[in-house]
Amino acid sequence: MSDQTGMVAGGLLHLHPADNVVVAIRAITEGESIKVGGTRLVAPRDLGLGHKLALTAIAEGEDVTKYGAPIGRASRDIAPGEHVHLHNLASRYTVIEDIEGTNA
Amino acid sequence: MTAATLTGWPRADGRKGIRNVVLVAYLVECAHHVCSRIARPFDESDVQVIGFSGCFPSDYGQEMMEALCTHPNVGAVQLVSLGCENFRKQELAEAVRASGRPVNLVTIQSTGGTAAAIEAGRTWVADQVDALPEAPRVAMDASELVIGTICGGSDATSGLTGNPAAGRAFDRFVTEGATCIFEETGELIGCEHIMADRVSDPALRPDIVATVEKAARYYAQMGYGSFSNGNALGGLSTIEEKSLGAYVKSGSSPICGIIKPAQQAPGGGLYLLDVVPEGAPKFGFPNINDTAEIIELIACGAHAVIFVTGRGSVVGSAISPVVKVCANPETYDRMAADMDVNAGRILRGEATLDEVGDEIHDKIVALGQGGRTRSEELGHTEFVLTYKTASGPEPGCHV
Numbered sequence: 022m023s024d025q026t027g028m029v030a031g032g033l034l035h036l037h038p039a040d041n042v043v044v045a046i047r048a049i050t051e052g053e054s055i056k057v058g059g060t061r062l063v064a065p066r067d068l069g070l071g072h073k074l075a076l077t078a079i080a081e082g083e084d085v086t087k088y089g090a091p092i093g094r095a096s097r098d099i100a101p102g103e104h105v106h107l108h109n110l111a112s113r114y115t116v117i118e119d120i121e122g123t124n125a
Numbered sequence: 126m127t128a129a130t131l132t133g134w135p136r137a138d139g140r141k142g143i144r145n146v147v148l149v150a151y152l153v154e155c156a157h158h159v160c161s162r163i164a165r166p167f168d169e170s171d172v173q174v175i176g177f178s179g180c181f182p183s184d185y186g187q188e189m190m191e192a193l194c195t196h197p198n199v200g201a202v203q204l205v206s207l208g209c210e211n212f213r214k215q216e217l218a219e220a221v222r223a224s225g226r227p228v229n230l231v232t233i234q235s236t237g238g239t240a241a242a243i244e245a246g247r248t249w250v251a252d253q254v255d256a257l258p259e260a261p262r263v264a265m266d267a268s269e270l271v272i273g274t275i276c277g278g279s280d281a282t283s284g285l286t287g288n289p290a291a292g293r294a295f296d297r298f299v300t301e302g303a304t305c306i307f308e309e310t311g312e313l314i315g316c317e318h319i320m321a322d323r324v325s326d327p328a329l330r331p332d333i334v335a336t337v338e339k340a341a342r343y344y345a346q347m348g349y350g351s352f353s354n355g356n357a358l359g360g361l362s363t364i365e366e367k368s369l370g371a372y373v374k375s376g377s378s379p380i381c382g383i384i385k386p387a388q389q390a391p392g393g394g395l396y397l398l399d400v401v402p403e404g405a406p407k408f409g410f411p412n413i414n415d416t417a418e419i420i421e422l423i424a425c426g427a428h429a430v431i432f433v434t435g436r437g438s439v440v441g442s443a444i445s446p447v448v449k450v451c452a453n454p455e456t457y458d459r460m461a462a463d464m465d466v467n468a469g470r471i472l473r474g475e476a477t478l479d480e481v482g483d484e485i486h487d488k489i490v491a492l493g494q495g496g497r498t499r500s501e502e503l504g505h506t507e508f509v510l511t512y513k514t515a516s517g518p519e520p521g522c523h524v
Binding site for chain 1: 281282285289314315316319357358359360361362363364365366369370372373377471472478
């Protein structure tokens with residue numbers, strides 16, 4: 022119960038040891054420099070609460086991991102400190118096709 | 126770690142309660158007012174009103190009422206019937222009697238109307254209330270607890286603080302041998318394959334996936350969309366991510382079975398409650414509000430329910446205490462008197478997820494040691510029960 026996950030590092034929350042993203046837990050200003058574990062990240066833009074930054078490099082096609090589980094795949098290479106959102110993260114989920122019966 | 130000892134009321138079926146509630150239950154809406162008036166003089170005692178409003182027959186309503194009236198937190202039951210409704214009242218009264226609990230059935234039409242029925246009910250309930258302090262109590266272990274979890278009034282903080290902290294509390298309870306139940310399959314869409322990797326028995330895998338896909342299909346037919354523009358503005362990028370924010374309430378223990386409303390889990394461990402009926406939508410949304418979900422968890426034997434809220438729900442529940450975990454520190458500052466745990470401290474760097482998880486765990490244990498929740502202190506005893514398709518076969522044990 023004494024690992025460092027769940028610790029707040031100056032506004033970024035690392036939810037699970039396996040995660041390659043951290044989450045803003047307050048409004049963060051562009052250019053702010055925040056240390057998470059041994060890594061220093063510089064906010065590339067203003068970020069609202071709940072937005073994600075890459076903690077490590079994530080190659081195109083790799084899983085983006087939050088809560089220790091995949092939340093989709095990188096749709097292009099993502100550098101450490103980059104904002105991770107709709108422009109570089111894509112869902113792997115296909116239940117809509119399942120509902121339509123085309124992927125049953 | 127030795128689990129702290131609780132004190133509980135022993136029941137004939139071997140379960141123990143952390144409350145000793147006297148229920149006043151209407152078997153059709155037409156008897157609701159009489160129940161409210163029966164309970165009114167006992168406002169300072171654990172006398173609570175529940176019931177089923179519908180007049181048409183409902184196997185689900187019957188099963189739910191039986192599970193609730195024989196819940197371990199219930200000590201005695203006053204049933205009130207109008208007289209001409211379709212509810213199988215003798216069957217329910219017999220089930221309560223067979224459970225070893227005092228039960229009294231008042232039928233308004235044969236008793237002589239409203240005033241006579243209120244008088245008859247109050248006389249009987251007063252005797253039960255007088256007997257409450259003498260009811261024997263026994264030592265109870267944390268492993269005997271059944272705990273449910275839900276989230277409602279969620280915001281961007283729910284998935285960051287309250288829900289993961291609730292998951293940590295669940296992990297501790299499962300380790301101690303308790304039964305933990307999570308649900309909201311409609312909000313787990315996108316998590317089914319992740320969940321399927323967590324089962325204790327591979328035979329459960331297809332059932333988990335099918336349960337969530339059924340929910341996705343059901344909600345789609347109801348015209349309910351899962352991922353909104355507001356979610357993206359709040360930083361959520363995919364449906365998997367949104368669902369995981371709710372799913373983390375379940376913690377990281379293996380999932381050992383799926384249960385249906387009013388079914389009791391066969392043993393300790395983590396269970397998924399499948400709240401979505403089979404087939405095409407028949408009676409509307411599976412659960413119309415947070416209280417409907419809480420009541421289904423309680424019908425599955427939950428002694429207490431962990432409720433994570435970001436925007437600030439105030440509800441409690443009939444029968445079982447609701448521990449409210451406030452995920453958002455600003456909401457907590459405004460509504461502290463309604464909240465049991467301030468998970469928002471995590472956002473301010475004042476606590477870790479593990480520390481808040483321990484606090485939730487300890488609050489629940491304390492409920493069996495004389496502790497009470499904020500919603501209990503404020504007199505909340507919300508209850509709702511609507512029509513739904515009855516549950517399926519009894520759950521198997523996959524531990």
